[in-house]
Amino acid sequence: MRLFWQARSNPLVWWWALLTLFSSGNVALWFLLYRDVYRQPVSGIGGYANTGLMLFLCAAYVFGCAFRSLLPRADVQRICLFDTWLSSVLIGRSVATVAEVCFAAQWAIVLHQLGGTANVDTTLNVAWAVVPLIVVAQCCSWYGVLTTNSLVHAIENSIWAITFLAIGIGLCRLLPEFDGAVRVTLLVALVGIAAYLAFLIAIDVPMYLNRWQDELVLGSKLLRPIEGLHDATTRWVVTHDFAQWKDEIAWMTLYFTAAVWASLALCLAYSLGDRLPQYLIEPAALVSAPSSPPSPPSLHATPALRGDLGPRLGGMTPW
Numbered sequence: 001m002r003l004f005w006q007a008r009s010n011p012l013v014w015w016w017a018l019l020t021l022f023s024s025g026n027v028a029l030w031f032l033l034y035r036d037v038y039r040q041p042v043s044g045i046g047g048y049a050n051t052g053l054m055l056f057l058c059a060a061y062v063f064g065c066a067f068r069s070l071l072p073r074a075d076v077q078r079i080c081l082f083d084t085w086l087s088s089v090l091i092g093r094s095v096a097t098v099a100e101v102c103f104a105a106q107w108a109i110v111l112h113q114l115g116g117t118a119n120v121d122t123t124l125n126v127a128w129a130v131v132p133l134i135v136v137a138q139c140c141s142w143y144g145v146l147t148t149n150s151l152v153h154a155i156e157n158s159i160w161a162i163t164f165l166a167i168g169i170g171l172c173r174l175l176p177e178f179d180g181a182v183r184v185t186l187l188v189a190l191v192g193i194a195a196y197l198a199f200l201i202a203i204d205v206p207m208y209l210n211r212w213q214d215e216l217v218l219g220s221k222l223l224r225p226i227e228g229l230h231d232a233t234t235r236w237v238v239t240h241d242f243a244q245w246k247d248e249i250a251w252m253t254l255y256f257t258a259a260v261w262a263s264l265a266l267c268l269a270y271s272l273g274d275r276l277p278q279y280l281i282e283p284a285a286l287v288s289a290p291s292s293p294p295s296p297p298s299l300h301a302t303p304a305l306r307g308d309l310g311p312r313l314g315g316m317t318p319w
Contacts, residue, residue, distance in 0.1 A: 012242055033267060073092050137159040141153065
């Protein structure tokens with residue numbers, strides 16, 4: 001530990017310090033969001049009960065990522081920065097599972113809110129699919145961690161890519177339905193999703209596939225799940241060697257910063273959901289259709305009209 005802090009030239013020190021700084025800021029942002037949201041009046045779909053659930057889901061992700069930032073570890077390699085039982089893979093993976101399922105639930109709730117407001121079935125269907133897909137991804141993650149099989153992690157991250165591709169489709173379908181600030185927010189979200197998909201396809205999934213191929217070449221022995229459970233509970237290797245961490249730094253940095261900001265943004269967006277209807281685009285037929293001139297009154301319109309016109313016709317009516 002002392003050697004770690006003395007090695008100020010080690011990039012891992014600065015990376016860990018950056019993660020810790022961002023995580024502290026993210027926790028502070030959550031508390032600010034909590035304070036501001038509960039100052040808002042209870043109204044519509046953004047009431048206390050539903051918004052409280054979103055705050056809870058957001059807290060699980062924000063605090064879970066803060067914990068993992070403070071005690072970084074790489075699951076398959078069983079490496080960590082600090083020699084403590086809290087750095088065990090079993091604890092870290094459990095925290096990650098809860099956090100990621102909560103993050104997926106946030107996306108599902110917001111998509112359901114948007115799709116319900118605009119009455120868009122495509123978005124609603126995507127909302128129902130998000131959490132089941134991420135649960136499958138978590139099962140793959142656990143199997144890969146316990147067996148140290150990198151191919152399963154490639155499959156896991158491919159499922160994340162499919163999930164966010166579906167989310168992107170659901171958001172694209174909403175673009176013609178909203179205008180103003182909501183449309184701008186949707187566009188920003190789509191840009192972020194596109195960047196995330198590019199990262200998964202170009203960097204993250206190929207990294208795990210390359211590791212899997214190296215495991216095949218080296219003839220690495222995979223663990224059985226029961227063996228892996230014991231191994232993940234009892235073995236963690238403390239290393240400050242940058243070479244062993246360099247492949248983890250990119251995804252961890254994005255995961256513990258940009259993804260957390262997305263979680264906070266989802267919570268804020270949901271709390272403002274009662275304002276969504278004012279940004280809906282009215283059907284073109286109702287907005288642009290010219291109003292027809294009033295038709296002249298007919299003598300055969302109503303009995304009241306007949307009585308009114310009778311005196312004007314000299315008391316003689318045609319009926």
